[in-house]
Amino acid sequence: MFRTNSTFTLLQALTAVVTFAIILWFVGVPSFRAEAANVTSFSNTLSDSAPAVVSNHTLTFVTPTGLAAGETISIDFGTTSFSGIGSLVAQDIDLNASGTEQTLIDGAASGASWNVTAAGTTIDLTSGTSTVGANATITVEIGTNATTGGTGTNQITNPSVGSYEITVAVGNSDTGTTRVAIVDVVTVTAAVETIFDFTVTAVNSGGTVNGDTITATSTSTAIPFGILSADTAATAAQDLQVNTNAANGFVITVTTDQQLTSATGADIDGFADGVFTTTPTLWNGPTPVLGDDNTYGHWGITTNDSTIYSGLTDAFDVTGTGRLYVSASTTPVEVFRNDGPSNGTTQGLGLTRVGYTVEVSALQEAGDDYTATLTYVATPVF
Numbered sequence: 001m002f003r004t005n006s007t008f009t010l011l012q013a014l015t016a017v018v019t020f021a022i023i024l025w026f027v028g029v030p031s032f033r034a035e036a037a038n039v040t041s042f043s044n045t046l047s048d049s050a051p052a053v054v055s056n057h058t059l060t061f062v063t064p065t066g067l068a069a070g071e072t073i074s075i076d077f078g079t080t081s082f083s084g085i086g087s088l089v090a091q092d093i094d095l096n097a098s099g100t101e102q103t104l105i106d107g108a109a110s111g112a113s114w115n116v117t118a119a120g121t122t123i124d125l126t127s128g129t130s131t132v133g134a135n136a137t138i139t140v141e142i143g144t145n146a147t148t149g150g151t152g153t154n155q156i157t158n159p160s161v162g163s164y165e166i167t168v169a170v171g172n173s174d175t176g177t178t179r180v181a182i183v184d185v186v187t188v189t190a191a192v193e194t195i196f197d198f199t200v201t202a203v204n205s206g207g208t209v210n211g212d213t214i215t216a217t218s219t220s221t222a223i224p225f226g227i228l229s230a231d232t233a234a235t236a237a238q239d240l241q242v243n244t245n246a247a248n249g250f251v252i253t254v255t256t257d258q259q260l261t262s263a264t265g266a267d268i269d270g271f272a273d274g275v276f277t278t279t280p281t282l283w284n285g286p287t288p289v290l291g292d293d294n295t296y297g298h299w300g301i302t303t304n305d306s307t308i309y310s311g312l313t314d315a316f317d318v319t320g321t322g323r324l325y326v327s328a329s330t331t332p333v334e335v336f337r338n339d340g341p342s343n344g345t346t347q348g349l350g351l352t353r354v355g356y357t358v359e360v361s362a363l364q365e366a367g368d369d370y371t372a373t374l375t376y377v378a379t380p381v382f
Helices: 002-027
Strands: 040-046 057-063 072-076 093-097 114-119 122-127 136-142 162-170 174-182 196-202 234-244 250-256 267-270 297-303 324-327 333-338 351-360 374-380
Touching: 040 174, 040 250, 040 374, 057 162, 057 174, 072 136, 093 114, 093 122, 122 136, 174 196, 174 374, 196 374, 234 250, 234 333, 234 374, 297 333, 333 351
Parallel strands: 267 297
Antiparallel strands: 040 057, 057 136, 072 122, 072 162, 093 136, 114 122, 162 174, 196 234, 234 351, 250 333, 250 374, 297 324, 297 351
């Protein structure tokens, strides 16, 4: 009798186990595995956002997990509308991990070198023995801005006007997505699906920009200084507005295609006296030296934004006496930055004013057609 009861009890236990297993099989149970992480602070800055032109790309992101030896960083532009990717070689790409430039080669990766493969819409950077630590900042430069081991010669051609998604995968662990806006440089606007509206608006004369009085009225697409008087500075401005929900805000830069140049070849050089100042410096008029046309006149850029550059510093002394300028340049000049969402109306967060001042001496060559073209590039940081 005791043996019969033991057998029945054992059969009951087995039945319960089988029943529980069938229930789990029927309803499903979660699998226990490591999940991939999202890269953070992912952005891609283009040197030129105009449609159908070649452009450099600077991609920056933070990889929470890092990368093991032999693994790959894969960048996918998502559409063949970005052309020229298949022509890229190692010399056209720079890879920086945590502040250290990596060695890229076109052959198989060996030792500390990385292999470069570019085809279709994808660029793969595969490590040899190198590793990337957790929470490392990765920067990838593509185009003529790649200078490690020689200057790049091949660039990627932009697609038509629109918003385009770019993804990155770091080994088998981290992934992320960002967007770039290809915009018409005449309208200077940008829009992406995640709310990113950039607007340039006119500013009338009589106001101020970073301590200087505005003497010329602008439009959203033109800055007409009019007739310049010797030894008298002329100042114009435009207001920049950004409305975005990008978690890490945005950066806006401006470039010029040339110095103010007339049809005769005469030009008004960069501030100051043709030195092309890159550190904000107190405005001063040109110091003309006969025979040195670089000193006959100059023009520069200032901003009302008191939190620019990666350190969010007041480089242009906006909260002080202001009147600090840098030269207009073919290299991007940062004029507006915010590290979080903005509403397009709050000063310093979604709204700022950018100023342009020009001053000539009596030696500046005559001309009624001095011209330069400005291009704003607005980059959301997700």
